[in-house]
Amino acid sequence: xxxxxxxxxxxxxxxxxxxxxxxxxxxxxxxxxxxxxxxxxxxxxxxxxxxxxxxxxxxxxxxxxxxxxxxxxxxxxxxxxxxxxxxxxxxxxxxxxxxxxxxxxxxxxxxxxxxxxxxxxxxxxxxxxxxxxxxxxxxxxxxxxxxxxxxxxxxxxxxxxxxxxxxxxxxx
Amino acid sequence: xxxxxxxxxxxxxxxxxxxxxxxxxxxxxxxxxxxxxxxxxxxxxxxxxxxxxxxxxxxxxxxxxxxxxxxxxxxxxxxxxxxxxxxxxxxxxxxxxxxxxxxxxxxxxxxxxxxxxxxxxxxxxxxxxxxxxxxxxxxxxxxxxxxxxxxxxxxxxxxxxxxxxxxxxxxxxxxxxxxxxxxxxxxxxxxxxxxxxxxxxxxxxxxxxxxxxxxxxxxxxxxxxxxxxxxxxxxxxxxxxxxxxxxxxxxxxxxxxxxxxx
Numbered sequence: 235x236x237x238x239x240x241x242x243x244x245x246x247x248x249x250x251x252x253x254x255x256x257x258x259x260x261x262x263x264x265x266x267x268x269x270x271x272x273x274x275x276x277x278x279x280x281x282x283x284x285x286x287x288x289x290x291x292x293x294x295x296x297x298x299x300x301x302x303x304x305x306x307x308x309x310x311x312x313x314x315x316x317x318x319x320x321x322x323x324x325x326x327x328x329x330x331x332x333x334x335x336x337x338x339x340x341x342x343x344x345x346x347x348x349x350x351x352x353x354x355x356x357x358x359x360x361x362x363x364x365x366x367x368x369x370x371x372x373x374x375x376x377x378x379x380x381x382x383x384x385x386x387x388x389x390x391x392x393x394x395x396x397x398x399x400x401x402x403x404x405x406x
Numbered sequence: 407x408x409x410x411x412x413x414x415x416x417x418x419x420x421x422x423x424x425x426x427x428x429x430x431x432x433x434x435x436x437x438x439x440x441x442x443x444x445x446x447x448x449x450x451x452x453x454x455x456x457x458x459x460x461x462x463x464x465x466x467x468x469x470x471x472x473x474x475x476x477x478x479x480x481x482x483x484x485x486x487x488x489x490x491x492x493x494x495x496x497x498x499x500x501x502x503x504x505x506x507x508x509x510x511x512x513x514x515x516x517x518x519x520x521x522x523x524x525x526x527x528x529x530x531x532x533x534x535x536x537x538x539x540x541x542x543x544x545x546x547x548x549x550x551x552x553x554x555x556x557x558x559x560x561x562x563x564x565x566x567x568x569x570x571x572x573x574x575x576x577x578x579x580x581x582x583x584x585x586x587x588x589x590x591x592x593x594x595x596x597x598x599x600x601x602x603x604x605x606x607x608x609x610x611x612x613x614x615x616x617x618x619x620x621x622x623x624x625x626x627x628x629x630x631x632x633x634x635x636x637x638x639x640x641x642x643x644x645x646x647x648x649x650x651x652x653x654x655x656x657x658x659x660x661x662x663x664x665x666x667x668x
Contacts (some may be wrong), residue, residue, distance in 0.1 A: 251536055361625055
């Protein structure tokens with residue numbers, strides 16, 4: 235019962251923040267769904283491991299996975315689904331508490347909050363980066379297979395380079 | 407030829423500017439500008455994006471087609487508006503696919519930039535409800551929920567009004583923190599069942615830079631070190647200003663009343 239109540243609250247928080255961040259109206263239900271599934275994964279992992287950092291990591295991984303699925307479905311950038319989804323995990327209060335403790339000259343508490351903030355932030359960022367990199371790799375491989383061309387970068391202005399693939403890397 | 411290059415570049419940087427101002431990731435801004443320029447026959451594109459500026463150089467193949475061009479754009483304000491990010495992303499896709507001319511794209515970008523999104527009162531209301539629910543997650547009761555809701559709406563009001571009057575970031579969030587703390591102090595002195603912390607939590611959650619911290623670490627991991635450092639600094643400044651606002655009010659309250667009413 236507690237979990238259901240918490241899930242309902244988290245779901246509404248995600249909807250609310252998606253609205254505040256001006257997410258497109260059509261993507262709201264999907265953002266909410268992704269975030270809620272991520273929260274369930276977070277709770278389950280916390281039951282098993284008891285670590286906030288590991289559970290944040292797995293929860294975010296789930297959100298990124300679902301977000302990626304929704305992206306290919308809807309042709310909307312990944313941010314639209316991820317940013318509202320990670321709001322319940324994000325260590326905003328951590329950094330605020332750190333600074334408050336420093337203002338109040340309570341340095342041990344500041345160090346405690348500060349390290350937790352950093353590692354929770356690291357867990358979220360790492361999960362997103364891992365998902366995105368795998369995704370990118372998959373896409374460039376697919377593109378290389380179909381086109382046989384690679385993306386060109388300006389290394390030297392007068393150097394000749396092959397044409398670039400234009401469309402495939404835009405999403406994600 | 408030269409004018410064409412210029413208009414493409416201006417359009418691409420404008421698209422990048424809208425993306426960056428509305429909370430897109432660094433790599434997305436760089437990718438969008440690169441794709442737009444490359445699709446318009448400028449094979450050599452080098453983009454460097456930081457949260458405070460966009461730097462682009464473009465050139466065409468061969469030595470005879472004019473000079474290399476560079477455009478620097480300063481970005482001063484940043485917020486989050488995912489709708490605009492989605493719209494610009496869609497536009498750049500259509501432009502790259504060849505469905506739009508440069509002038510059409512420019513006009514569309516102007517309409518996108520002007521759009522305001524959901525009305526402010528709706529955002530304040532929904533944001534307030536979410537923030538109050540956040541304080542429920544931290545264990546607030548019904549009375550605290552209602553007061554946290556009011557605090558959040560007031561904080562939202564104060565900061566967005568000051569934002570419109572273009573006060574600096576630090577002052578805005580300082581005022582937001584002060585507002586939340588004053589509401590919490592008043593409520594907890596008047597109503598005995600209200601705890602200070604829970605109202606403050608609900609009040610400042612809309613300001614707190616959680617997404618910014620995450621994005622900062624994300625950019626740093628991805629190798630965009632300057633972006634990462636800049637976003638991290640911004641998050642730290644915001645957190646400091648909120649904490650200063652809240653801390654100052656609590657300190658004054660303690661000095662004046664000795665905290666007896668807590």
